[in-house]
Amino acid sequence: MRGRRFLATLNSVTLDIGRIRRDFPILHRSVRGQPLVYLDSAGTAQTPQVVLDTIDGHHRRHHANVGRSAHTLAAEATAAYADARAVIAGFIGAADPDEVVFTRNATESLNMVAHAFEPAAAEGDPRWRIGPGDEVVVTEMEHHSNLLPWYELCRRTGATLRRLRLTEDGRLDLSALPIVIGDRTRVVAWTHVSNVLGTVNPVQSIVARARAAGAITVLDGAQSVPHRPVDVDALGVDLLAFSGHKMCGPTGVGVLWGRAELLATMPPMLAGGGMVADVGANGFTTLPPPARFEAGTPPIAQAVGLAAAAGYLSGLGLAAVHRHEQRLISHALDSLAGIDGLRVFGPPDRAGVISFVLDGVEAADLGRQLDRAGVQVRVGRHCAAQVCERFGVPALVRASFHVYNTLADVDALAEVVAAARKGAVA
Structure with a gap:
């Protein structure tokens, strides 16, 4: 439970995430008939109505x-x-x-x-x-x-x-x-x-x-x-x-x-x-x-x-935004840790980005399975080929968070990844 150990020293998060999500119109659309779960903010973050x-x-x-x-x-x-x-x-x-x-x-x-x-x-x-x-x-x-x-x-x-x-x-x-x-x-x-x-x-x-x-x-x-x-x-x-x-x-x-x-x-x-x-x-x-x-x-x-x-x-407070994202990444580390054959790259004390590979499933295929469930992640080398070469992998799946994400978003990610692993070994 390395994510929980990392979170232990953080203050509690007080942001009203439900209200914040209402500020982002795109979060209310669906993808392939599923509720949108947007986990690609390291690529491009979504835009609030005020902007x-x-x-x-x-x-x-x-x-x-x-x-x-x-x-x-x-x-x-x-x-x-x-x-x-x-x-x-x-x-x-x-x-x-x-x-x-x-x-x-x-x-x-x-x-x-x-x-x-x-x-x-x-x-x-x-x-x-x-x-x-x-x-x-x-x-x-x-x-x-x-x-x-x-x-x-x-x-x-x-x-x-x-x-x-x-x-x-x-x-x-x-x-x-x-x-x-x-x-x-x-x-x-x-x-x-x-x-x-x-x-x-x-x-x-x-x-x-x-x-x-x-x-x-x-x-x-x-x-x-x-x-x-x-x-x-x-x-x-x-x-x-x-x-x-x-x-x-x-x-x-x-x-x-x-x-x-x-x-x-x-x-x-x-x-x-x-x-x-x-x-x-x-x-x-x-x-x-x-x-x-x-x-x-x-x-x-x-x-x-x-x-x-x-x-x-x-207005939200960057310190509060940071604390919220730390809660999300901690939950993601814990949720994915129990999936057999999944390898996460990077240290436990990290920002709101998590990249991984899954034994038996190519990154692009896993990305497509996630997309069918409405979960938007990025797959590939992420314009960082040296990192992939350093760890000997051709491509990675990356989920990244921002202030509008929820613990339920993380659960949706983990559910699809776990199902993909079961399908790969069936």
């Missing part, structure tokens, strides 16, 4: 471009966009709203950072210079969005990619920190919470080692910011990326937060309207952050919707 109404209201009353016109609608849109930036800054504990850059998603945010590094011979802030002999450090549990951009950086600059490996129980091998992060390390990029294993990584320990090496720290917060209190000042990282659609907001919007003094010298990835201060015959100068990184028309309505999602989660 839908906010986006609709913006389009109906304030739809215009920002920072480009003197008319009333443009002024209203510009104010709404600025307000959204301030809300998101407060949501993650940032002191200055100008440290918040709106992007399309966490993937674009991470690519933006990787693209900012330039060959060692280039001019500018030496922190953004990298070349042969320099090193980039990632971990073996990274989502491809926090891996492939660093592959590309090393390819174009000649730098070397190094990895912090996984232990058998799905944690980072922190004993290797002094070996992997050294004097030639220029950047360390890692996930706060694994999207496959649910592992919650010790940010401060990695930051301390990276800072001692003089490296820039980049944290993928896509699986942490939507589910638990995150304070960038307390974490101590230099840059943080996350996506709107994983925190009950709309698709098409993400965030890159960075320390003001670092953003001030960071080269932009895109050039175009909205990010220039002056244009001449032979070049241009850029505006200061965040405008420097938001070339073209930004995701205005999406940012406004994201602010509404942040307000919704803040």
Whole structure:
């Protein structure tokens, strides 16, 4: 009963989940004639009515471009966009709203950072210079969005990619920190919470080692910011990326937060309207952050919707959301533990993500059986091929939770998995 032991120190959950579920219209539909059980929030979280109404209201009353016109609608849109930036800054504990850059998603945010590094011979802030002999450090549990951009950086600059490996129980091998992060390390990029294993990584320990090496720290917060209190000042990282659609907001919007003094010298990835201060015959100068990184028309309505999602989660209380998800994952660990032939990956003290395989049943087949029962999970490698390779499995079934899930949802998952196992051995 490892889940119950893990839960023992947690406070009781006081959220009214029945009321919360009424806030999400999609939860009242059916799938294949069965009540919807949505267990894929690590892929995309569902959207509450307040976010839908906010986006609709913006389009109906304030739809215009920002920072480009003197008319009333443009002024209203510009104010709404600025307000959204301030809300998101407060949501993650940032002191200055100008440290918040709106992007399309966490993937674009991470690519933006990787693209900012330039060959060692280039001019500018030496922190953004990298070349042969320099090193980039990632971990073996990274989502491809926090891996492939660093592959590309090393390819174009000649730098070397190094990895912090996984232990058998799905944690980072922190004993290797002094070996992997050294004097030639220029950047360390890692996930706060694994999207496959649910592992919650010790940010401060990695930051301390990276800072001692003089490296820039980049944290993928896509699986942490939507589910638990995150304070960038307390974490101590230099840059943080996350996506709107994983925190009950709309698709098409993400965030890159960075320390003001670092953003001030960071080269932009895109050039175009909205990010220039002056244009001449032979070049241009850029505006200061965040405008420097938001070339073209930004995701205005999406940012406004994201602010509404942040307000919704803040109203529930991120600490209470986290406690509720811990109750769900504890119940899931206990419920699945009794199923013969089922192997769960990752540590018991985890976020609200559980990935597993079932002897005798392929992941895709189990996913289809769950879907026929209305249970929506994700199957495959989850954009984390290194994790599957590390544990020698071609694919995994993943169930992931958010604040609107119930213990009954977990029971529905376990019931289908148990039936699938019985069918496989019959």
